Amino acid sequence: MTVRSRLPVMYAVFAVVVLGAMSVGLQMFRDARYPLTTSQEETLYLTQRATGRMVFTHRSLVSDLYWIRAIQYFGEHTQRAQRLAATFLPPPPALSADPPVAFDLLYPLLDITTTLDPRFNIAYRFGAIFLSEGYPHGPGRPDQAVALLQKGLTTSPDKWQYWQDIGFVYYWNEHDYSKAAAAFARGADIAGAPWWLRSLAASTLAKGGDRAASRLLWQQLGETANNEYARNAARLKLQQFDAIEIIERLQKAIDAFQARRGAPVRSWNDLIAGRVIPGVPLDPAGVPYELPSPSRVAISPRSPLFPLPLEPAARTGA
Amino acid sequence: MRTLGWIAINGFRESVRDKVLYSLVAFAILLMGTSYVLGQLTAGQDLKIMKDLGLSSIAIFGLFMAVFIGIGLVSKEVERRSIYGLLAKPVRRHEILLGKFAGLALTLTVNIAVMTLALYAVLAYVGWGENQFARQAREVPALDPALLKAVALILVQLMMVTAIALFFSTFSTPILSAGLTFGVYIAGYFSQDLRNFDQVVNSRAAQVLARGLYYVLPNLSPFDVTSQVVHGLPVTARYMAVTIAYGVVYIAMLLIAGATIFSRRDFK
Numbered sequence: 001m002t003v004r005s006r007l008p009v010m011y012a013v014f015a016v017v018v019l020g021a022m023s024v025g026l027q028m029f030r031d032a033r034y035p036l037t038t039s040q041e042e043t044l045y046l047t048q049r050a051t052g053r054m055v056f057t058h059r060s061l062v063s064d065l066y067w068i069r070a071i072q073y074f075g076e077h078t079q080r081a082q083r084l085a086a087t088f089l090p091p092p093p094a095l096s097a098d099p100p101v102a103f104d105l106l107y108p109l110l111d112i113t114t115t116l117d118p119r120f121n122i123a124y125r126f127g128a129i130f131l132s133e134g135y136p137h138g139p140g141r142p143d144q145a146v147a148l149l150q151k152g153l154t155t156s157p158d159k160w161q162y163w164q165d166i167g168f169v170y171y172w173n174e175h176d177y178s179k180a181a182a183a184f185a186r187g188a189d190i191a192g193a194p195w196w197l198r199s200l201a202a203s204t205l206a207k208g209g210d211r212a213a214s215r216l217l218w219q220q221l222g223e224t225a226n227n228e229y230a231r232n233a234a235r236l237k238l239q240q241f242d243a244i245e246i247i248e249r250l251q252k253a254i255d256a257f258q259a260r261r262g263a264p265v266r267s268w269n270d271l272i273a274g275r276v277i278p279g280v281p282l283d284p285a286g287v288p289y290e291l292p293s294p295s296r297v298a299i300s301p302r303s304p305l306f307p308l309p310l311e312p313a314a315r316t317g318a
Numbered sequence: 319m320r321t322l323g324w325i326a327i328n329g330f331r332e333s334v335r336d337k338v339l340y341s342l343v344a345f346a347i348l349l350m351g352t353s354y355v356l357g358q359l360t361a362g363q364d365l366k367i368m369k370d371l372g373l374s375s376i377a378i379f380g381l382f383m384a385v386f387i388g389i390g391l392v393s394k395e396v397e398r399r400s401i402y403g404l405l406a407k408p409v410r411r412h413e414i415l416l417g418k419f420a421g422l423a424l425t426l427t428v429n430i431a432v433m434t435l436a437l438y439a440v441l442a443y444v445g446w447g448e449n450q451f452a453r454q455a456r457e458v459p460a461l462d463p464a465l466l467k468a469v470a471l472i473l474v475q476l477m478m479v480t481a482i483a484l485f486f487s488t489f490s491t492p493i494l495s496a497g498l499t500f501g502v503y504i505a506g507y508f509s510q511d512l513r514n515f516d517q518v519v520n521s522r523a524a525q526v527l528a529r530g531l532y533y534v535l536p537n538l539s540p541f542d543v544t545s546q547v548v549h550g551l552p553v554t555a556r557y558m559a560v561t562i563a564y565g566v567v568y569i570a571m572l573l574i575a576g577a578t579i580f581s582r583r584d585f586k
Binding site: 056057058059060061064067068071072117119121122 | 356359363366367370371374377378457504507508538539542544545548549551
């Protein structure tokens with residue numbers, strides 16, 4: 001190939017490179033100058049029935065898309081709700097009936113997902129967790145969480161895990177230990193259910209709200225989870241229980257030390273000097289505990305375990 | 319039979335030379351690859367999404383191949399006037415039609431095999447990166463051989479669509495054939511509604527008509543076992559056999575009807 005014959009090819013390559021660079025530049029300019037307007041997506045979704053009709057095939061794939069949409073919706077709304085909760089003071093009780101961020105579409109999205117793919121196990125189980133989380137971490141709709149799981153049971157009555165989750169929602173969100181125990185017992189009756197589900201039912205009924213029972217619940221959930229997310233959530237919760245127990249022990253030691261010396265404890269050095277503790281105490285995540293006010297031990301806001309959960313018994317005042 | 323084989327091989331060669339086919343296969347494989355990224359957004363459901371997207375890609379791109387190549391099998395020969403040369407040879411008309419169908423069926427089989435290999439390659443990559451614990455926790459393994467059952471039924475379904483397209487192309491224009499084929503394809507997924515028409519309509523005549531249409535139109539829903547396969551539910555050998563047998567019978571019916579029309583068609 002001569003230089004002369006190569007020329008058109010070189011011109012073409014040059015033109016492609018220049019035009020490519022121009023198109024990138026134009027894209028960047030347009031994105032900066034004219035950001036894409038997002039329409040009110042809430043109004044664009046179809047009803048469950050209409051979606052079922054329109055998606056006459058590839059229902060499983062469309063259910064995946066709805067599941068991704070549900071996760072994104074939940075993530076966006078919880079972030080916004082948490083931001084608002086952290087920025088503004090809580091409204092007066094008379095105005096707090098409607099939370100500032102509504103999760104109105106979460107249930108319909110999960111409903112459509114599970115209608116299109118009735119065996120979408122994770123959509124039921126994670127969906128129930130999303131729905132039952134209290135505001136601002138979720139919509140705080142344990143009733144919808146239970147409804148979703150019961151829908152799953154109509155398709156897969158052999159899924160003892162759904163009964164376990166229903167019990168879990170009653171336990172943590174409704175603090176209704178008799179209903180939780182009944183749900184665990186229903187799950188235990190299903191062939192293939194693990195032996196511990198029956199003992200969980202018994203211990204929930206006898207010691208509902210008790211930390212040992214709560215710990216057992218999370219332990220079993222972590223051991224039976226078939227995905228990393230649920231296992232991590234269970235691991236975190238168990239570490240938080242450990243952190244609460246350490247705080248209780250430290251608080252007892254601080255109270256006793258304060259009574260002995262007659263002055264409040266202002267830093268860990270007081271306790272170390274008094275040989276109450278060998279060094280600065282660390283939480284299970286390895287972050288030092290703090291004394292936000294004299295003689296009051298608390299977990300550090302920098303700790304991945306912060307904030308610690310309110311236990312059911314503490315929340316109900318039992 | 320020998321003549322039929324030659325026509326099939328030639329049909330296959332002709333299809334393989336079509337660059338659109340490569341684009342479709344390449345796009346399907348690209349889509350499967352991107353499912354890896356999509357899977358990361360789904361809270362531990364990456365494999366399910368990859369399998370769903372992979373099987374749907376095979377079905378959707380296979381459908382385009384079946385329809386657009388299927389309708390062109392006869393019409394191209396007529397447009398290029400090569401049909402006259404073909405008919406002048408000692409070849410019977412039904413052999414041409416059957417040979418063309420066999421050629422496209424072979425093309426579809428090869429393309430679907432390539433797409434299936436690509437899907438397994440993506441799944442193997444994901445499965446390879448998993449730790450032992452995550453692997454054990456999966457309800458269904460990454461490289462589940464049951465996926466082949468779904469692929470087999472998709473292939474038979476696409477052969478049915480090819481037969482439908484070929485049937486319409488024996489007496490209609492390419493555009494009309496494509497429209498009719500897509501129409502029958504969509505109707506094939508709603509045939510269950512036709513069966514239950516008596517629950518929503520009181521008219522006896524409408525009920526009989528709906529029931530008649532239910533049996534005449536192809537019932538394509540049973541060929542979609544993606545959900546069962548992806549969730550690790552059993553798809554029995556008997557179910558496979560019955561569904562494939564239905565597909566084969568329907569194809570035979572359409573080919574005979576098409577061959578009859580084609581044999582009587584005047585190409586002047």
